[in-house]
Amino acid sequence: MQDNESQWLTRAQKGDSQAFAHLVETYQRPVYNMCYRMLNNAEDAEDAAQETFLRAYKSIKRYDKNRPFATWLLSIAAHYCIDRIRKQRMKIVSMEDLPHIHMIDDSPGPEVIIGRSEEQNKVRRLLDSLSSTDRAAVIMYYWYDFSYDEIAEALSLTMSAVKSRLHRARRSMAQKWQDQSNQQIPAERRRHGERSPAF
Amino acid sequence: MANDHQLFEEWLFSDEDTPHDDVKTLEEHRIVCDSCGQLSVAWTEVENELQFAPTLSPAPGFTERWQMRLAFGRHKRQQQQNIAILLLSAGGAATLLIVSSLLIIPLFKSPWPFILAWIYQLASLYSISSVYGGALTVLIRSVVKLIPPIFWVALPVALGALLVIWLLFYQKVLLSRRIML
Numbered sequence: 246m247q248d249n250e251s252q253w254l255t256r257a258q259k260g261d262s263q264a265f266a267h268l269v270e271t272y273q274r275p276v277y278n279m280c281y282r283m284l285n286n287a288e289d290a291e292d293a294a295q296e297t298f299l300r301a302y303k304s305i306k307r308y309d310k311n312r313p314f315a316t317w318l319l320s321i322a323a324h325y326c327i328d329r330i331r332k333q334r335m336k337i338v339s340m341e342d343l344p345h346i347h348m349i350d351d352s353p354g355p356e357v358i359i360g361r362s363e364e365q366n367k368v369r370r371l372l373d374s375l376s377s378t379d380r381a382a383v384i385m386y387y388w389y390d391f392s393y394d395e396i397a398e399a400l401s402l403t404m405s406a407v408k409s410r411l412h413r414a415r416r417s418m419a420q421k422w423q424d425q426s427n428q429q430i431p432a433e434r435r436r437h438g439e440r441s442p443a444f
Numbered sequence: 445m446a447n448d449h450q451l452f453e454e455w456l457f458s459d460e461d462t463p464h465d466d467v468k469t470l471e472e473h474r475i476v477c478d479s480c481g482q483l484s485v486a487w488t489e490v491e492n493e494l495q496f497a498p499t500l501s502p503a504p505g506f507t508e509r510w511q512m513r514l515a516f517g518r519h520k521r522q523q524q525q526n527i528a529i530l531l532l533s534a535g536g537a538a539t540l541l542i543v544s545s546l547l548i549i550p551l552f553k554s555p556w557p558f559i560l561a562w563i564y565q566l567a568s569l570y571s572i573s574s575v576y577g578g579a580l581t582v583l584i585r586s587v588v589k590l591i592p593p594i595f596w597v598a599l600p601v602a603l604g605a606l607l608v609i610w611l612l613f614y615q616k617v618l619l620s621r622r623i624m625l
Contacts, residue, residue: 262514269507277502291502291509298510299517368497371490387494408459415457419487426486 254314257305265305268314269298275315275389276322282384283326283377285369293329297322319389320399323381330377367425371418379414382407452480456487 250271256264276297281290300321301308308317372380381400385391393411397404455462455470462470474481 262511266507266511269510273506274499274501277506278499281500290500291506294502294506295510295513299514302514365497368493371493383494388497388499411459412454412457415487415490416453418490419457419483422490423482423486 250314251310254305254308254310257302258308262302265298265302272315272318273298276318278388279319279322279381279384280326282372282388283323283380284329285373289329293322293326297325300325315389316391316395316399319385319391323385323399324401327377327381367422370425371421374417374421375414378402379410379417382410383414383418386411449477449480452477453483456480456484 250268253264253267257268273294277290277294280293280297281287284290284293297318301318308314372383375383378400382396382402385396385399391399393404393407396402397407400407402410451466452470452473455466474484
């Protein structure tokens, strides 16, 4: 597999698009997942993943073979998504101002396959509460097992910045989780209260 | 007490190893402090959610869609290049047209000085050529008188012989070598 990848990379660096297509086939899942977790929308994630591979193809000659290809690729994806979120935030008023229905993408896609479980929505909301760079750091740390060093390299940050961003993100997510749980309990009480006099 | 909360949070959200004694103190704090206890539970649940969240896949045919997108991008780039070349050519042609118009338009306003200058130039050229032509005729006539009549017979014969030799050489040497190659 590694040998194949090395061969594909060598051929792709010489301009062979078919060889690069093999790399697209191999890495489509991690790149798509990164884009989906960053953008919270299947359509945007597909577009961002496609764009990531196009950008990677265009700059494949600059890729240093001593570096893991996945790190390089996910770094492109993360930077692209961060830019996209910033542009969206400049264009649209605010993500928080959007009605909740927009946050839950109802177009048929892979999220339909895995099911719209409440847990997934919770993860989605947690990630959405973070800034784009913090979100990228969390995704790289928890989904791809990147080390602090790798995250720092991928996001063009220092290692101490990565540590402090992750620390801040963890605290923010825990507090958000706590708030959600606190909101859920009275809501459930109200719901049960309407049906049953026991509440 | 506030300092304890801060220390507890530092410990809870950090990956760094904490000395054993500190861990013991912080564990005790968690039992005593309600808010830190709740935060700790919340973080454990969040960590679980993150660790068990699946890796999502794109819809089937992702690579084919990428290849189509790449081909479309190339086509678009080619079109843009063609348009750029067309615009550059049109710009060049327009510039040439403007410059030549600027040169020609004054002639249309008053063409007579231009025509007269050209007539003068042609007349001068004719007079110069007639002078040189007369001198050349005199020179040829005097040379012809000096050369013996036998030379005029020998000259075409020699030229004919040279032509035959050249043809034979071309046929036998050069053509045969070309075939061999």
